Amino acid sequence: MARFCAKCGTAVDADACFCGECGVPLRPAAAAAAAPAPTAARRAGKLAFLAAGGVLAVFGVVGGLAYLTADEAASPEVFAKAIGKYYETNPAAEARLRCVADLDLEKDPVAVRGFESRRRATMDELVAAGLYAPPEVQSSGGFFSMQSYRYQRTDAGSRVIKDGKLCVAPAIEVRNVRFEQGAAGSTMAAQFQYDLKRPEPWFKGELARQLGRSLPLEKENFAVLELRDGKWVMSSDTPRFARAVAAGRTAVPAQSLGQRVQSWFRTGNPLIGQWRITNSPWLAGTRLVFNANQASVGRPNEAVRYEVKRDSVTVHYVERNTSDVFQIQDDDHINLLSDAGVFLLERIKEGK
Incomplete structure (x- = not known):
């Protein structure tokens, strides 16, 4: 097989080591023939590297999904933080714990x-x-x-x-949170006690003992907590409701992985439309209707304001100055958590 100099193009012998025309060193014919072998080896190594990278990418995606969809674990520390935040953002509720109202x-x-x-x-x-x-x-x-x-x-x-209440401290600090360790679901009840944070300097001695009897400092206080967007949030301090939750009479279905992933891509207000209650026979004929600025929930065509999050929608009723929180299971199923219990709702589709 004829060979040529790569620099000047002059024909050279098969076993020549230098070009007779320009003197450039030439690669031996045997080495030139064997050259493709390392290329094939490199190609195989590259394919193996890409395959390993693909496997790692799959594990990374799966791990990322698991991390993003993992719910916050229930623990006394997590619940104490959620309870503390509830009272920080609900001054009227917090006042019941740090202000004396019977004077x-x-x-x-x-x-x-x-x-x-x-x-x-x-x-x-x-x-x-x-x-x-x-x-x-x-x-x-x-x-x-x-x-x-x-x-x-x-x-x-x-x-x-x-407002006629004597406030003995500016804030509270939650402690001694207890709940049923074996309980499961997206709604749980807890009991807790609390201390007064930075009590007033005059709150001491006989006056502190007298006023302290009007505060639930050493009593068991109740909290209802629910998972919203994978985080525990306190939603109610009503003892009757908390006892119902603790007794398992208000179970809320937990979101599946598919429902959780679906919520990432949801846009707009998923509450808009008509709904019926499915878990209460005596409310089976009740319809809840939500429009852009109005809702019919107990009252017809009431002005409302919506607060839309990934897994929940809070409906603020303008005239009543109250609100309801609806947990979104998927596009056709929602839950209403109220002091009367948990109501499961199903979307009413056209023609039904």
Whole structure:
């Protein structure tokens, strides 16, 4: 087989080591013939590398899906965080845990009649705490003269008395969370206790003991928690509902992997449309209707505002100033979590 110099193109002998024309070194014929072998080996190695990379990519995708779809594990620490956030974002609910509501402090000044000795003692304690000024004593005329005491609120008192409630601390800290370890599902009940965070300096001694009896500091408080977007969120502190959840009377179906993946690609408001309740015979004929700015849930054509998340839709009823949370199972199935229990709803399709 004829050979040619790669530089100048001159014909050379098969066993020549140099070009006779330009002197460029030539590769031996045997080496040239054997050259394709390493190329084939490299090709095979590249294919093996690509195959291994593909396997790793598959494992990576599967692992990523598992991570993204994994629900947050239920634990006392996770629940304590969820309960704390619930009260941080619900001032009225938190006030029930840190504010005393049975002192009748709505009016300012507070008038106490002379024979109300126990209430006078409480008000005098608040005077000593700097929340009220010493009382102004007044006497009523007539044959049966009676004294009354008028207590004027101080600036310090105005800071801690809100809507007639005496708030003894600005916040709470959740502790001692307990729940049934064997329970499963996307809705669970827990019990907890709490401490007052940064209590007021005057909340001590006899006054603290007296006011503390009106707060559920050492009692078992209840929390209902549900999985939303894979995270535990507290949704209710109603004891009756929590007991129903703990007894297993409000089971909510958990989302499947397919439903969870489907939620990633969902757009718009999945609640829009008509729905019927499927797990309550006495509400079987009830229809819930959701439009862009209105809803018929107990009341017809009520103005609403929607808060759409990946796995849930919160409906805010404008006039009632209340809200409902609907968990999205898939495009045709949702759950309504309420104080009366959990209602399973199915979409009503056209023609049905």
